[in-house]
Amino acid sequence: MKAVQVYLLLYVFLMTNVLVNTFFGGITDKLRWIFKSQESCDSDWISFNATGLQADLKGKLFGQHIASDIILKAVNGFMSNDNSEKPLVLSLHGLSGTGKSFVTKLIAENIYKEGMGSRFVHLFISSLHFPHSSQIDTYKSQLQQWIKGKVTDCGRSMFIFDEVDKMHPGLIDSIKPYLDYYNNVDGVSYRKAIFIFLNNDGTQRITETALNFWREGRDREEIEFKDLETSLSTSAFTNKQSGFLHSSLIEQSMIDYFIPFLPLEYTHVVQCVMAQMKAIGLKPDQNEAYKLARDLQYFPKFERVFSVSGCKTVTNRLSYIFPHHFVFQDSSI
Known part of the structure; x- marks a missing residue:
């Protein structure tokens, strides 16, 4: 009878130890992950490239x-x-x-x-x-x-x-x-x-x-x-x-x-369009880029040298042209 009790106590001890390690060990791992993932003022998070x-x-x-x-x-x-x-x-x-x-x-x-x-x-x-x-x-x-x-x-x-x-x-x-x-x-x-x-x-x-x-x-x-x-x-x-x-x-x-x-010219707007097409997952299409860039306003009135809005409206115009393919990416230009 005593042998059974000893084995039973040993079993309870082992299972308790497993449960404690599993529970608290899991919490410890989670805490480590939380603290590791929290941005801090050190070289892990701030490093100039x-x-x-x-x-x-x-x-x-x-x-x-x-x-x-x-x-x-x-x-x-x-x-x-x-x-x-x-x-x-x-x-x-x-x-x-x-x-x-x-x-x-x-x-x-x-x-x-x-x-x-x-x-x-x-x-x-x-x-x-x-x-x-x-x-x-x-x-x-x-x-x-x-x-x-x-x-x-x-x-x-x-x-x-x-x-x-x-x-x-x-x-x-x-x-x-x-x-x-x-x-x-x-x-x-x-x-x-x-x-x-x-x-x-x-x-x-x-x-x-x-x-x-x-x-x-x-x-x-x-x-x-x-x-x-x-x-x-x-x-x-x-x-x-x-x-x-x-x-x-x-x-x-x-x-x-x-x-x-400097104010941007037509060719620069085309470059912006091509880059943004790539950024949102579209295959860059030069013809579409030329067309979109041409539709923007330019100044002076007759020379039409510089874009009035630069690359600022490119993202919104692409979302209008390709609504089903568009995944928003903030160009912030």
Whole structure:
């Protein structure tokens, strides 16, 4: 009888041990998976791919030789420098649809494993996040606290401000201390952060330069950064409503690079269409691409040199032409 009891106790012990290990072991594995999959501020989730960015700029961004060259050098130089004296601050200028938002996406995808979906990438849209000038003081406080909190969480954070030309100058000035040459501000270092401003300021000068080259029969590839740099950083900001015009960011040279995005021509729109066809799973059709590109609006009225909307409407037009084959992919151009 005692032998039976001993065997029974041994059986219960073994089965209990198996159940405990199975249950708690499973929980442990799940917890490991959860913590492993939760994005963190380390090299597993944040690692700059210089080769990837170079390939993306070359193969996915069309008609922007100046912007591609500057962005690659600027981001590569900054990410390779462990002792940067200030955050990287880029100001992207050009018409809608020329690739400003798309470039920020490419940069994010080659730094953060989660790309634009990373919790360390923060997008602010002026008309959405700061719509009321009467609440500027509230916006200032909220924006400062947000940036401070996010950089405290991860020094390698990225902040993107869209429609910055519509922002109140006081709101732009409120983040100036974070862009300056300080070791830290209130105990927080911002030297590894990236700030990108997207706006339409300077587009007239950019367009005039590109159009002059075209009228003179010169290749747009001959346009150099020096042909636009001065006008972008000074005289181009003639819009009295522009927050940039009255902000201290320009006056005190907080912007590292003013980057022009040239207006896109017909051939560039065709390239966009072909690339987007491939991205949504369609076999690229050059005839369809030519047709779609021709249907867009161009300016000046008689010369029809540059696309009014650039590549911005390509995705929507493809979804209309091929509704049954379309799988939405955000080109964000």
